[in-house]
Amino acid sequence: MARYAMLYFGTVGLCVISSISSMDEDSFLNTTSITNLIVSSYQESLQTLVEKAFQSRQRRSSRAPSLGGFTFGQQAEPETLEIGRAAETFHSTLQVLDQKLKQRYKRDITETGLLSWEHVELLAELSGCPPPAHPAICQDSYLSKYRSINGVCNNRYNHFWGAANIPLTRWLPAQYEDGVRQPKGWNAGRLYHGFELPTPKEVSKKIMGSSVKCEDDTYSHMLVEWGQYIAHDVTLTPQSPAAGKPGDDCLNSCENVHPCFPIQVHDKPPNGQGCMPFNRSLAACFNGLGPDVWQALQQQQMNSITSFIDASVVYGSSPKVNEFLRDLGGFNGKLTVNAHFRDPKGRAYLPFEESLQSVCLRGREKAACFRAGDGRVNEGLPLIALHVLWLRQHNRIAETLQQLNAHWNAETIYQETRKIIGALHQMITMRDYVPKIIGQESFDNYIGPYGGYDPTVDPSASNVFATAAFRFGHATISPLVRRLNQSYQEHEFFPSLKLHDTFFSPWRIIKEGGIEPILRGAVGKEAASVLPNKLLADELTERLIVLAVPQDMDLASLNLQRGRDHGLPGYNDWRDFCGLERIRTLDDLKEVVSDASVAERILEVYKHPDNIDVWLGGLVETFLPGSRTGPLFACLIAKQMKALRDGDRFWWEAEETFSQAQRKELGNVSLSKIICDNSDITEVPPDAFVFGKYPSGYVSCDTLPPMDLEAWREEKSQDLKRCGSPGQIDNGDYILLKLAGKLVTLYSCYHGFRLTGGDALIACEGDQWSGKLPHCEDIL
Template identity: 60%
Template sequence: GSLMVSQAAEIPPYSVVHNSFRHNPTWGAANTALVRWLPAQYEDGEKQPKGWNHGRLHNGFTLPLVEAVSKKIMKSSFKRKENLYSQLMIEWGQFIDHDITFTPQSTRDATDIGVDCLDTCQNIHPCFPIQVNYESAKGCMPFFRSSPACIDNLHLANNFPLQRQQINTITSFIDASVVYGHTLELQSLIRNYTSPTGRLAINKIFKDGEGRPYLPSVEASPSACFQNPRAPQEDPRVECFAAGDSRVNEGLSLIALHTLWLREHNRLAGALKVLNSHWSKETVYQETRKIIGALHQIITMRDYIPKIIGQESFDRYIGPYMGYDPTVNPSASNVFATAAFRFGHATISTVVRRFNESFQTHEQFTHLRLHHTFFSPWRIVKEGGIEPVLRGLMGTAATSVSTDKLIAEEMTEKLVVLNIQWKLDLAALNLQRGRDHALAGFNDWREFCGLKRLKIKEDFQDVVKDKIIVNKILKMYKNPDNIDVWLGGLVEDHLKDSRNGPLFSCLIAKQMKSIRDGDRFWWEAQGTFTKHQISELSKSSLSRIICDNSKVTEIPLDAFKYGKYPNGFLPCNHIPNINLEAWREKKKTG
């Protein structure tokens, strides 16, 4: 069995454990199976992915190759901008996804069968290569199946015990595990235990121009991260950064957000220690962590989710908070992690913009093609810190998805993964991942959400206005029931004021509601914070956090809303602030 890290390992000393938690200690815990809202549809009923057996018929037809779907339907070279939201909103989606789910892949070689997944084009567990119909190139792209969860914890998590299930290695709760890690071991790597004020560790070599800290480096050096090709030999290497989540170095925007939260933790810890000089460093650390976790929940549920599913879906599926419900399982679902929350992959911008103080193209640091920013922490350290990137995110309108332009070419042709030498295709990977997990098809999920199954072309035209795309999909899949859920969810026309169609809006909403209602430590749950603290916390915003921890001095009230500078930008002293007095504790005399 896998190591069970229950949420208990995460619980700060001040918490009270209710009975319900003892009944379901694995709910939402790290290293447990992703839950299934619908049973898996493996080809052998147990573990073979969809498309494993060549020639196997599904509803009378073979499934189209994911690579062909990517090339014919997904690929786009130009993405429209919309002017409602900023690119920062897109990046928050990736950041918060990393707080909720992480599905590990099987290790590289199938040693028991003596095959390396990088060299085979055959389906042999754990290799499930993506077949490519190129005449010239290699016949496949490598693909590693997600690791299976151990059988012995399955009965706890799922109603479908004999099927292969996949793991979520991190806690499903929005608990800032992305900042603090999801194990005690990881936490100890990123804490500064010598600090009397309960701080997180910072980079020992580099800091920004104002003396603000960067994330610490990973322990092993030299690390795999790319280096500045033009750096003089004697320059110290900029190693990969370490954070609560190992994916921090994937892109500059992620690094910038991780850096903000590191600084915010240390800023709050210092202020709380001043207010409560009698607090031990452990108390300071835990109380700060508790506030940071609450801020992640507030920014996500109040400022982010309504924009991506639309207020109407929010009211319909999520509704007002009614308190902790011990019968709700907060665990991440397989369809959310593998399909619905990957809607964001279609909104990745192919260019990373970097702006100066007046939100114009930076004189020194030009815009970068996305593939030049993967695993390149040196660009933050050597190219002006996090500010040019943050301003670029706030000052650029979010890319929008149009059905005929789903995935940027930069992601289908040039995706870089460390230690794998060829360029991967994100769209094909996502489709293959859905099949690896044997997710039910698009129509089954529509039915699950109370939406109508789409049987004939006319049904499709009700939900996908673009006739050409409907024809392409029906031509490739032959039977509507075979459509991969990720593709189907992406092509639906968006709901009003939403970034998603009806299916993904429903699935994301259901997941968020269960994460909120099933969390005993939700920031508004009774006993988590005092009434005074709750009213202070609700004044907070991502804008305020950027103001407090960077050189940015002007910002929109809601950093996710797009305005062309200077329209809608306010000086930082106009952005509301938390008054930490609510955390002052009288020293007990006794």
């Protein structure tokens, strides 16, 4: 078992244990005795966690394979799971420590001043949390050329800001029932302002579900689809895998046993379970010094992808995923494409996921899933279509850049193309999408014109943005996925589909007309409108498909439970945060909701205004003029978007990111033009987000301004002419840089290899490259 513990949780902290565990515990509580208690608590916690993990592995190996056992699209990357396990060890140790303190000293771990920062750091080290990196690692000037794939070192002084696998930031402290990690609603009978919280299912059934969705004649459904797509570029909160006693796998238990937090269903169906399964979000590791010790001890949730709008949805947020998506063997800077299928014009599709756990649906049959930079790509057909567009756009640009700059190697072509694709994601989102969502007035007040990169701004995604505010779009999802022909009418051969028939069905793209019918349906049909009495379509509250769960789920309940899982403060606290007046009475609520009957139902269900969940409260507010959100969500979304822009050193408008000529060409591009260039669609609205009834307002693709990549033409430098092309290495590549006035080659290896036997940096000296050519050694 000890060997298994080292394999499962690593060996971090063993040297600390050996130097501390021999100390005698003092009879009174001081720094030394607390240290001893931390070590003994860690050892007890580790033993318990290892036993649970071992039992879980045994159960999985004895269980027959079935669809319910597959969770493709929700699987966290190994490094994410490793950090999550360390965080789980941290909090498990904290629980044991709290019990010891109460039993032996009648002290509570929540007492101010009881634990110091040194104690917190010891807990983190023992648990296996990644140590803080030295700030000097981000100071090298060559880090200025391209952003890292995992977001590290975007900020040279706070190198984890915005990076993958860090905690979602807290704009307000978490509110847990035990102060540390127990979600709201964890303890039966717990009262909030004199009342129990309603179950999420009760809120969903009495307030949120709707059998009818009205249409918004201002914006197209593409506004909805882009919202989901760009949300997947900014946040992904992985779920915690269960590792407890038999029955605690969250599918077969209705008890709150960590990490299971089931959603209670009081009117359960015949022969059905009295709950919907729910796994809590994966915990994040303590991440450096903060405002106080207590906040470091509270459970935080992880963003497993980069927070930046950087097209990580295309390229991934880890070296392993990134290189799995690249066509490294083609030496052309392109992304890999599907080896089995193309559309009738020879255009590429996304490659298939090769994992054995890749299980998408074709009726009752299992089918292959597509692979992309984000694992949620297969959730719906419009989402897949957008992923296909950007795959094709990358490869089109890479091919043109290779023709313009024959002296560029594959790595340079790839990185320059990735840089352009990221810029287009930023521009379409901030210029064309965000003002329509929060309204131009809110955009001007909260975000304003770009003033350049600000290294004091933390661009990390916030918990309330990821878990509540940016989920406003769930209420705009239509119960139908429209498929239209060339005249933007119902398709003769591939009719529109009910939403639940499109979940995890990528085969429909290949076998049923490609991406064109779906894209026409997105730009050629109105978005669903949001009314307080018509929030989420029944397709989402009654028939949501989650591959890992063998029963229909309810998106509204899942969102409400997720907010409670994360300890989000209530609706009124966030109104305070945004400088809005608190809701104290029914009349106050009626003023912000605009539908008196809905306001009455909300207070009837919640009993007290301070009990209202922030996602519901923000969703029912009356829209601001020219927006699709009320004042609370406009504030929270704007605050996050401003941080993503101002705190990104590689933002497309930053002075050093692109030349003036390149910025001008990027500014010509629209989502409509990208649709034209990468599909068989020939007529589009100039703005893909604005609805127009065909043919009124539609234009020929030929009339839309292109992006002239001549602005990226780069003449071969005199240094490169003198020294020639640098040596190529197997399982790695290089980029060219100017350092201290010299042309320098920076070598790096692909994932799974490390540089050895030579110099990472080789300079052009005279007419030759100085230094020894390195090679890449396999480390897997």
